[in-house]
Amino acid sequence: MTTHILTANHLAEGHVVFLGENGIWVSNANHAVRASSPEDKTRLDQSGSAAKAASLVIEPYLVEVEANENTNIPIKTRERMRTLGPTVRLDLGYQSGTWKPDTYAYTGEEIVQI
Amino acid sequence: MPLLKGGIIEDDSFLDLEDGASFPEGASVIVSWDRLRQDYALLAADTGRLGVRFPVDSDPATLTPFVSGLQVIALEFAAYTDGRAYSLARVIRTQLGFTGELRATGDVLADQVAFMRQVGFDAFEIRSDYQPLDIWQRTATAMSLTYQPDFVARQGFAPAEIFNKRRYAGS
Amino acid sequence: MYRYDNFDARFVSERTNQFRDQIARRLKGELSEEQFRPLRLMNGVYLQLHAYMLRIAIPYGTLSGAQMHKLADIADRFDRSYGHFTTRQNIQLNWMGLSNIPDILEELASVEMHAIQTSGNCIRNVTTDPYAGAIAGEAEDPRAVAELIRQWSSLHPEFSFLPRKFKVAITASEGDRAAIKVHDVGLQLCENDAGEAGVRVWVGGGLGRTPLIASVIRDWLPLGDLLGYLEALMRVYNRHGRRDNKYKARIKILLQALGLEELTRQVDAEFAKIDHIDPDNVRSELDRIRAFFAPPPLEESADEGTLQSDLAENQAFARWIQNNSVDHKVPGHTIVTISLKPIGGIPGDATSDQMHLIANLATLYSHDEIRTTHEQNIVLPHVRKADLHHLYKALADAGLGTANAGLASDIIACPGLDYCSLATARSIPVAQNISKRLEARENDVGPLKIKISGCINACGHHHVGHIGILGLDKAGKEYYQITLGGSGDENASIGEILGPGFSYDKIDGAVETLVDTYQSIRTGDERFLDTYRRVGADPFKEALYATA
Numbered sequence: 001m002t003t004h005i006l007t008a009n010h011l012a013e014g015h016v017v018f019l020g021e022n023g024i025w026v027s028n029a030n031h032a033v034r035a036s037s038p039e040d041k042t043r044l045d046q047s048g049s050a051a052k053a054a055s056l057v058i059e060p061y062l063v064e065v066e067a068n069e070n071t072n073i074p075i076k077t078r079e080r081m082r083t084l085g086p087t088v089r090l091d092l093g094y095q096s097g098t099w100k101p102d103t104y105a106y107t108g109e110e111i112v113q114i
Numbered sequence: 115m116p117l118l119k120g121g122i123i124e125d126d127s128f129l130d131l132e133d134g135a136s137f138p139e140g141a142s143v144i145v146s147w148d149r150l151r152q153d154y155a156l157l158a159a160d161t162g163r164l165g166v167r168f169p170v171d172s173d174p175a176t177l178t179p180f181v182s183g184l185q186v187i188a189l190e191f192a193a194y195t196d197g198r199a200y201s202l203a204r205v206i207r208t209q210l211g212f213t214g215e216l217r218a219t220g221d222v223l224a225d226q227v228a229f230m231r232q233v234g235f236d237a238f239e240i241r242s243d244y245q246p247l248d249i250w251q252r253t254a255t256a257m258s259l260t261y262q263p264d265f266v267a268r269q270g271f272a273p274a275e276i277f278n279k280r281r282y283a284g285s
Numbered sequence: 286m287y288r289y290d291n292f293d294a295r296f297v298s299e300r301t302n303q304f305r306d307q308i309a310r311r312l313k314g315e316l317s318e319e320q321f322r323p324l325r326l327m328n329g330v331y332l333q334l335h336a337y338m339l340r341i342a343i344p345y346g347t348l349s350g351a352q353m354h355k356l357a358d359i360a361d362r363f364d365r366s367y368g369h370f371t372t373r374q375n376i377q378l379n380w381m382g383l384s385n386i387p388d389i390l391e392e393l394a395s396v397e398m399h400a401i402q403t404s405g406n407c408i409r410n411v412t413t414d415p416y417a418g419a420i421a422g423e424a425e426d427p428r429a430v431a432e433l434i435r436q437w438s439s440l441h442p443e444f445s446f447l448p449r450k451f452k453v454a455i456t457a458s459e460g461d462r463a464a465i466k467v468h469d470v471g472l473q474l475c476e477n478d479a480g481e482a483g484v485r486v487w488v489g490g491g492l493g494r495t496p497l498i499a500s501v502i503r504d505w506l507p508l509g510d511l512l513g514y515l516e517a518l519m520r521v522y523n524r525h526g527r528r529d530n531k532y533k534a535r536i537k538i539l540l541q542a543l544g545l546e547e548l549t550r551q552v553d554a555e556f557a558k559i560d561h562i563d564p565d566n567v568r569s570e571l572d573r574i575r576a577f578f579a580p581p582p583l584e585e586s587a588d589e590g591t592l593q594s595d596l597a598e599n600q601a602f603a604r605w606i607q608n609n610s611v612d613h614k615v616p617g618h619t620i621v622t623i624s625l626k627p628i629g630g631i632p633g634d635a636t637s638d639q640m641h642l643i644a645n646l647a648t649l650y651s652h653d654e655i656r657t658t659h660e661q662n663i664v665l666p667h668v669r670k671a672d673l674h675h676l677y678k679a680l681a682d683a684g685l686g687t688a689n690a691g692l693a694s695d696i697i698a699c700p701g702l703d704y705c706s707l708a709t710a711r712s713i714p715v716a717q718n719i720s721k722r723l724e725a726r727e728n729d730v731g732p733l734k735i736k737i738s739g740c741i742n743a744c745g746h747h748h749v750g751h752i753g754i755l756g757l758d759k760a761g762k763e764y765y766q767i768t769l770g771g772s773g774d775e776n777a778s779i780g781e782i783l784g785p786g787f788s789y790d791k792i793d794g795a796v797e798t799l800v801d802t803y804q805s806i807r808t809g810d811e812r813f814l815d816t817y818r819r820v821g822a823d824p825f826k827e828a829l830y831a832t833a
């Protein structure tokens with residue numbers, strides 16, 4: 001059985017986000033909610049479409065990950081790079097450790113910054 | 115479908131006629147390109163004003179024998195990224211000398227209307243989910259200048275052309 | 286350099302306001318992403334792997350010191366304090382937020398710059414020879430014609446939704462440093478037998494999935510007819526170019542489908558009907574523009590200051606002069622290449638501090654002029670020989686003194702999988718590994734163009750590399766295909782695929798084997814490309830696949 005998480009880019013800020021608990025989009029892929037059953041994946045997909053329609057994120061899609069106890073490691077190089085940053089600039093992107101873009105939630109009415 | 119024309123949104127006074135459908139005598143109709151070629155004599159005699167939906171992959175020169183009998187030529191944007199109708203409109207205006215209504219149909223978006231007007235369109239079919247009139251007006255007038263010689267809208271708001279002007283202004 | 290008049294300035298400022306409005310509507314949800322995408326692309330905004338990327342136009346690769354300072358300021362204020370110079374002479378910023386972009390465009394407009402048509406299915410930034418106006422033997426400075434085309438193509442109402450992007454390159458030299466034969470349209474300025482100024486028109490070149498060398502569609506065209514002719518050609522393409530398959534949508538495929546004769550006939554027939562562009566107006570507009578490209582007041586001088594003794598004393602400087610400088614048309618001057626390929630560095634990247642320094646040095650030593658090159662380097666076109674040593678020392682102190690222009694470590698590499706959302710494999714670290722491997726002997730190896738793309742789109746021009754490398758994905762692993770014998774100059778050729786590809790770990794070693802092979806079989810002062818053209822692929826294949 002494969003496990004997926006939902007990723008997208010934040011519409012206004014552009015950076016990579018993952019759907020976390022309680023409908024909150026986060027920058028840390030390890031905090032993303034996982035979906036393993038077809039029903040859960042469909043539900044994730046729908047959350048993505050809703051956040052897209054609400055002009056919170058763009059290009060939402062599911063990413064297959066290796067689900068460990070505390071980490072979600074994407075299977076594809078491309079997706080791993082999106083969770084970290086460029087391999088040639090370890091000082092940039094999430095991997096830099098200085099990366100603290102805000103997290104966002106869509107409450108159905110408005111977008112709140114957390 | 116509502117029509118944006120001359121700065122206002124109005125109802126279409128033409129009937130979009132399906133192939134094979136009969137038409138009320140004296141009505142204003144827009145027919146397919148096939149139908150126009152088949153029934154031109156009949157249509158010209160029995161209808162009021164006459165228009166055609168001209169396919170954007172056809173050769174505009176084939177329109178020549180009909181131009182004087184047409185009040186509307188409608189060109190469809192199958193997707194707004196399909197730019198063929200821009201070239202067709204340009205040819206129909208500048209090479210066929212058509213002076214009637216050139217209508218943009220299909221995927222017509224507010225942000226493309228300015229370009230469409232510059233190549234010669236003067237009527238725009240707006241889908242039911244169209245944006246408010248003020249957005250159409252704002253987007254159509256966002257650019258008041260154009261570099262291209264002779265790409266100036268025919269009526270209403272027209273961007274100023276610089277290319278030929280520079281020569282005489284010595285700017 | 287060209288300077289905006291009131292019209293140009295208002296045009297760019299209105300365009301900025303228009304995009305500000307579009308972005309605001311997008312953020313409010315009044316425009317869907319599908320409706321917005323082509324609008325943002327036409328303004329240079331992509332969504333890349335990590336964030337938005339803004340591609341800023343550097344028309345025909347020319348910048349003033351103030352413009353370069355502004356780019357550096359923008360990189361500091363709105364991005365991560367660096368920029369990436371591209372193979373289309375533009376610059377990209379990689380960590381953009383959408384909401385900042387209108388302010389950035391306003392900043393750019395304040396120094397007469399913009400990001401118009403750096404993407405989208407429209408006529409893109411016109412590129413040219415980085416030595417334009419400085420090298421001997423040009424018909425004229427090609428940048429005047431490039432500027433004419435830039436203006437004519439800006440927000441062209443008829444040609445903004447073409448089947449695919451459309452790239453124009455122009456040169457005025459016999460030696461082609463603008464790769465005009467691998468562009469949708471290549472223009473070569475030249476005189477006819479009567480000595481009139483005109484242009485030869487090439488069409489249908491390009492890289493990507495179907496790499497092709499362009500054909501001549503018009504042997505000579507008077508300059509006054511250029512815009513009318515281009516309008517005719519674009520119209521034929523816009524109407525008949527394929528729209529059902531984006532890999533078959535470039536004009537080169539239309540040329541293949543119709544044949545040169547039929548395409549020529551159609552364009553000529555359309556051209557005959559175009560009568561609204563007065564050739565006199567084109568000529569007078571061109572004259573107006575030409576005045577801006579008058580050569581700087583360089584004094585012919587035999588005075589080289591202490592150049593000869595500095596060369597004798599400083600070996601590194603001497604090597605830099607040998608590799609990174611070319612004679613200027615005015616004696617006593619030099620065209621200098623600043624390499625953006627430090628050994629093991631990221632090809633084409635410059636920090637904002639480096640950009641500020643280059644700007645200052647250009648003002649001091651190069652009549653305030655900077656060029657970007659399609660090989661992802663920087664050129665200072667008008668440097669006095671007497672100033673060369675000062676210039677070198679300042680560059681070397683800032684890590685910009687790499688003496689490798691045209692050598693093995695001067696590698697073109699697209700951003701690849703580290704940044705680009707279309708990529709199938711990384712390009713940058715491959716370039717870094719090869720450059721480290723070959724550095725020690727590159728002076729002995731001599732001229733060698735290695736070009737790397739991270740996918741079949743070929744932004745790294747791998748088909749025209751002497752050694753070309755294409756990064757692909759094979760069952761989830763990066764793997765690299767090698768082509769040999771490509772060239773983008775006046776004797777352009779498309780490289781040929783050598784054989785099975787190599788893994789990420791093996792590709793730099795494979796390149797080294799190719800270089801070994803060349804060194805063992807070259808005769809006289811043959812370049813890598815000459816040897817390849819003489820002996821063909823076999824000895825290289827043998828060396829590579831026997832040991833692999």
Ligand code: SF4
Pocket residue numbers: 699700701702705706707708709738739740741742743744745
């Ligand atoms: S060649 Fe491919 S990977 Fe490289 S920049 Fe172009 S699209 Fe991206």
